[in-house]
Amino acid sequence: MPNICYIVGTAGSGKTMLTSSLQRYLITRGASITTINLDPAVQHVPYQADIDIREFINFEQLVDEYQLGPNGAMIAAADLIADYIHEIQEQITDLGESSEVVLIDTPGQIELFAYRTASLKIIQSFPADTSTLAFLFDSALVSNISGFLSINLLATSVQIRLNLPMIHVLTKSDLIKAHQIETILSWREDPYVAIEELHGMNREFSFGIGQIVETLSDIPILPISSLTGDGMELLAAHLSRTFTAGDDWSI
Amino acid sequence: MPNICYIVGTAGSGKTMLTSSLQRYLITRGASITTINLDPAVQHVPYQADIDIREFINFEQLVDEYQLGPNGAMIAAADLIADYIHEIQEQITDLGESSEVVLIDTPGQIELFAYRTASLKIIQSFPADTSTLAFLFDSALVSNISGFLSINLLATSVQIRLNLPMIHVLTKSDLIKAHQIETILSWREDPYVAIEELHGMNREFSFGIGQIVETLSDIPILPISSLTGDGMELLAAHLSRTFTAGDDWSI
Numbered sequence: 152m153p154n155i156c157y158i159v160g161t162a163g164s165g166k167t168m169l170t171s172s173l174q175r176y177l178i179t180r181g182a183s184i185t186t187i188n189l190d191p192a193v194q195h196v197p198y199q200a201d202i203d204i205r206e207f208i209n210f211e212q213l214v215d216e217y218q219l220g221p222n223g224a225m226i227a228a229a230d231l232i233a234d235y236i237h238e239i240q241e242q243i244t245d246l247g248e249s250s251e252v253v254l255i256d257t258p259g260q261i262e263l264f265a266y267r268t269a270s271l272k273i274i275q276s277f278p279a280d281t282s283t284l285a286f287l288f289d290s291a292l293v294s295n296i297s298g299f300l301s302i303n304l305l306a307t308s309v310q311i312r313l314n315l316p317m318i319h320v321l322t323k324s325d326l327i328k329a330h331q332i333e334t335i336l337s338w339r340e341d342p343y344v345a346i347e348e349l350h351g352m353n354r355e356f357s358f359g360i361g362q363i364v365e366t367l368s369d370i371p372i373l374p375i376s377s378l379t380g381d382g383m384e385l386l387a388a389h390l391s392r393t394f395t396a397g398d399d400w401s402i
Numbered sequence: 403m404p405n406i407c408y409i410v411g412t413a414g415s416g417k418t419m420l421t422s423s424l425q426r427y428l429i430t431r432g433a434s435i436t437t438i439n440l441d442p443a444v445q446h447v448p449y450q451a452d453i454d455i456r457e458f459i460n461f462e463q464l465v466d467e468y469q470l471g472p473n474g475a476m477i478a479a480a481d482l483i484a485d486y487i488h489e490i491q492e493q494i495t496d497l498g499e500s501s502e503v504v505l506i507d508t509p510g511q512i513e514l515f516a517y518r519t520a521s522l523k524i525i526q527s528f529p530a531d532t533s534t535l536a537f538l539f540d541s542a543l544v545s546n547i548s549g550f551l552s553i554n555l556l557a558t559s560v561q562i563r564l565n566l567p568m569i570h571v572l573t574k575s576d577l578i579k580a581h582q583i584e585t586i587l588s589w590r591e592d593p594y595v596a597i598e599e600l601h602g603m604n605r606e607f608s609f610g611i612g613q614i615v616e617t618l619s620d621i622p623i624l625p626i627s628s629l630t631g632d633g634m635e636l637l638a639a640h641l642s643r644t645f646t647a648g649d650d651w652s653i
Contacts, residue, residue, distance in 0.1 A: 308554075
């Protein structure tokens with residue numbers, strides 16, 4: 152069965168950029184990669200997509216034909232993916248067999264992937280033990296405590312919904328300072344310190360959040376920059392270990 | 403200061419429909435309401451908006467002028483709201499003074515409101531003790547356990563980020579059966595029963611989620627149907643109590 156990595160994250164967190172830079176990094180290291188664009192509404196894809204959902208769903212036509220606004224059209228397009236699941240699944244299986252990993256770039260808005268049913272059907276059509284989510288933490292969003300805790304809960308929400316193992320990636324690491332990255336990583340290790348700095352939260356509520364974020368401490372946060380390439384090696388090694396249960400790929 | 407209720411929820415959860423039906427309900431009961439559309443990308447608004455963000459931001463022009471795709475344009479439009487905060491704040495204050503409540507219909511995709519900074523600036527420009535979030539639970543999404551727990555965590559994520567009191571509204575109650583509504587309400591009361599039915603979750607993780615959902619048990623989930631009007635009276639009474647600290651409005 153193919154090894155699948157779904158790249159998920161809030162709008163603007165850098166999913167498409169990471170897909171592109173990770174594809175390039177892995178290919179130059181001799182790995183065989185299948186790359187899939189699952190966003191019907193994206194305009195420009197900066198990587199070579201082996202499967203592109205836009206070949207199945209014409210977003211502009213959807214807007215014109217059904218007189219939908221951009222929001223309605225994006226929901227309709229995300230739901231329409233369900234009609235092509237059989238074809239997509241077959242293509243992923245075919246291409247994925249000869250690839251070390253299948254990278255799937257998901258729709259711009261995370262909720263279209265996480266909370267609508269079509270994506271759940273795609274995920275469930277492949278075994279969970281050869282699939283993983285790479286959840287992106289946007290540096291700009293998580294460098295303050297409430298943003299950090301909030302995105303941890305969002306990640307947990309998505310994980311419960313999609314029921315797959317998850318790794319966390321801190322994107323745009325070039326946009327924040329090294330000490331800010333350190334701080335973010337330290338919050339992951341001891342969330343209660345972070346929570347104490349948030350005022351006005353009731354005790355049980357804080358405790359529940361701390362409990363969840365503490366459980367996430369097994370999941371590393373990997374800082375990367377798609378721009379400079381920093382952290383790409385670590386991310387590749389991590390994916391390799393995930394899919395080979397301990398043995399690195401040859402890359 | 404004006405009493406403000408922000409209507410938030412995932413794409414398609416019924417924010418605009420609820421804004422419309424709640425406005426109608428309150429007006430027919432003699433209340434004075436200010437209604438605001440804060441979604442720059444919405445095409446059709448089925449209620450009379452006293453303030454409409456589309457008067458400030460022209461979505462189509464943004465698409466044409468900057469050659470943006472629908473996703474990029476929605477992010478840009480959400481961010482652009484920051485440029486008009488002063489005007490919007492003044493208008494809300496003026497109109498809100500003579501209204502029992504200001505209803506604010508938020509952008510289609512919840513993450514554009516919850517995780518970008520412009521909306522945080524609007525929220526912070528009004529006192530937290532006269533503001534509340536009505537977070538919509540889409541019946542279609544929360545009638546299974548993983549969906550229910552997932553949306554509870556999403557709601558918590560949004561609450562931490564926006565730092566306002568919250569009420570939960572179960573929308574489209576006409577689309578599910580009465581016993582399904584009962585089940586959803588019972589999960590809120592005892593989340594651990596629900597969590598036990600979810601297999602494969604590690605103990606600490608489950609405990610953290612249970613702990614959070616248990617804390618939310620103080621927050622009622624109000625089932626409503628914007629179509630039939632069911633539950634509207636209860637929601638109105640709840641808002642009234644929220645803003646008058648115990649005394650009902652005259653409505």
